[in-house]
Amino acid sequence: MFVGFPLGGMLSLAIAACAAVVLLPEAVEVTSLSQLVLPVAQAGGQLALAFVIVGILAATFGAALETTLSSGYTLAQFFGWSWGKFRRPRQAARFHLAMMICLLVGGGILATGVDPVMVTEVSVVFSAVALPLTYFPILVVANDPDYMGREVNGRIRNALAVVFLAVILVAAVAAIPLMIATGMGS
Amino acid sequence: MSGARRPSKPLDWYRDPDGRGLDARLHLLDRQMLDRDGVPVSTVDDAELDGVELGEPVDHDHPPTVSAILVGAAVLPRIFGGGMPRSRWARIGWEQVADLDTVIELRESAEEIDAVWLERWIRDRVIARIPGGSHDPE
Numbered sequence: 001m002f003v004g005f006p007l008g009g010m011l012s013l014a015i016a017a018c019a020a021v022v023l024l025p026e027a028v029e030v031t032s033l034s035q036l037v038l039p040v041a042q043a044g045g046q047l048a049l050a051f052v053i054v055g056i057l058a059a060t061f062g063a064a065l066e067t068t069l070s071s072g073y074t075l076a077q078f079f080g081w082s083w084g085k086f087r088r089p090r091q092a093a094r095f096h097l098a099m100m101i102c103l104l105v106g107g108g109i110l111a112t113g114v115d116p117v118m119v120t121e122v123s124v125v126f127s128a129v130a131l132p133l134t135y136f137p138i139l140v141v142a143n144d145p146d147y148m149g150r151e152v153n154g155r156i157r158n159a160l161a162v163v164f165l166a167v168i169l170v171a172a173v174a175a176i177p178l179m180i181a182t183g184m185g186s
Numbered sequence: 187m188s189g190a191r192r193p194s195k196p197l198d199w200y201r202d203p204d205g206r207g208l209d210a211r212l213h214l215l216d217r218q219m220l221d222r223d224g225v226p227v228s229t230v231d232d233a234e235l236d237g238v239e240l241g242e243p244v245d246h247d248h249p250p251t252v253s254a255i256l257v258g259a260a261v262l263p264r265i266f267g268g269g270m271p272r273s274r275w276a277r278i279g280w281e282q283v284a285d286l287d288t289v290i291e292l293r294e295s296a297e298e299i300d301a302v303w304l305e306r307w308i309r310d311r312v313i314a315r316i317p318g319g320s321h322d323p324e
Contacts, residue, residue: 036282044236066198077224078218078229078263079228079229080218080226080227080228080229081228081298081305082225082226082227082305083226085323086323087323088319088320088321088322088323089313089318089319089320090313090314090319090320091309091311093305093306093308093309093312093313094305094308096313096319097313098310098313122220146287146288160252182238
């Protein structure tokens with residue numbers, strides 16, 4: 001966790017920065033995943049193409065798994081259902097059915113022909129808006145000695161947590177005005 | 187890290203000779219229920235109170251008791267307002283409650299609890315019919 005999150009965040013920032021510095025002055029806009037394949041194929045031929053296809057498959061398949069599981073976890077834990085991939089599907093029936101329905105709904109949204117990049121941008125913006133709503137309850141629970149026992153938040157941890165809460169609140173408040181002001185990058 | 191900071195002033199409604207006061211809204215509603223094997227059953231959607239009538243003053247010599255935990259589609263009235271008819275709630279008698287902590291442990295198995303009928307229905311009608319639906323995840 002301490003390696004993965006900072007590394008992932010740094011790499012995302014690096015990609016965004018490189019794209020802004022290298023591609024933007026050339027008026028190159030990467031709007032779909034398939035555009036990513038072309039330069040790789042030109043530079044490295046068939047072998048590199050196979051490599052990048054495996055990479056794209058892993059990334060999209062992983063994201064699909066993660067999104068499906070996370071909707072299942074959210075619904076099951078909210079309603080208190082039996083959940084988890086460590087159980088047989090039979091032993092967590094509602095959880096697995098909820099995941100199937102979410103997968104179908106996701107596929108259905110794509111089947112309407114909507115631009116997937118736009119869907120991603122909108123959902124990322126709204127997840128930023130919703131972030132304080134998930135962060136604050138966790139902060140409350142972290143202060144509950146019934147749940148946390150000896151690991152309950154002290155003053156220092158709470159002070160740090162409130163600083164982060166302020167950052168998240170600023171991001172949440174700024175998200176929608178920024179989305180409108182920038183026209184979502186268009 | 188320093189320990190928990192206890193409230194410096196005891197709350198008025200928290201006064202209780204054994205120091206075991208519980209707030210039904212805080213410690214009961216929305217808590218996770220586990221069956222006797224530790225399988226998640228549901229969350230507590232509402233509680234059934236005995237010994238109190240709507241609009242009448244509470245008799246402090248015979249305080250009302252929680253007689254049952256109610257489970258149902260409580261999310262619907264929460265979003266759309268109004269109430270759910272009493273017949274739509276499933277009832278888990280308070281005598282089934284073995285332990286009240288951050289989770290509520292029940293004495294029954296989830297198989298025997300009426301309130302979990304939907305889980306069993308989906309399991310038997312949908313999940314069990316899918317190839318691999320009973321497959322052990324290892």
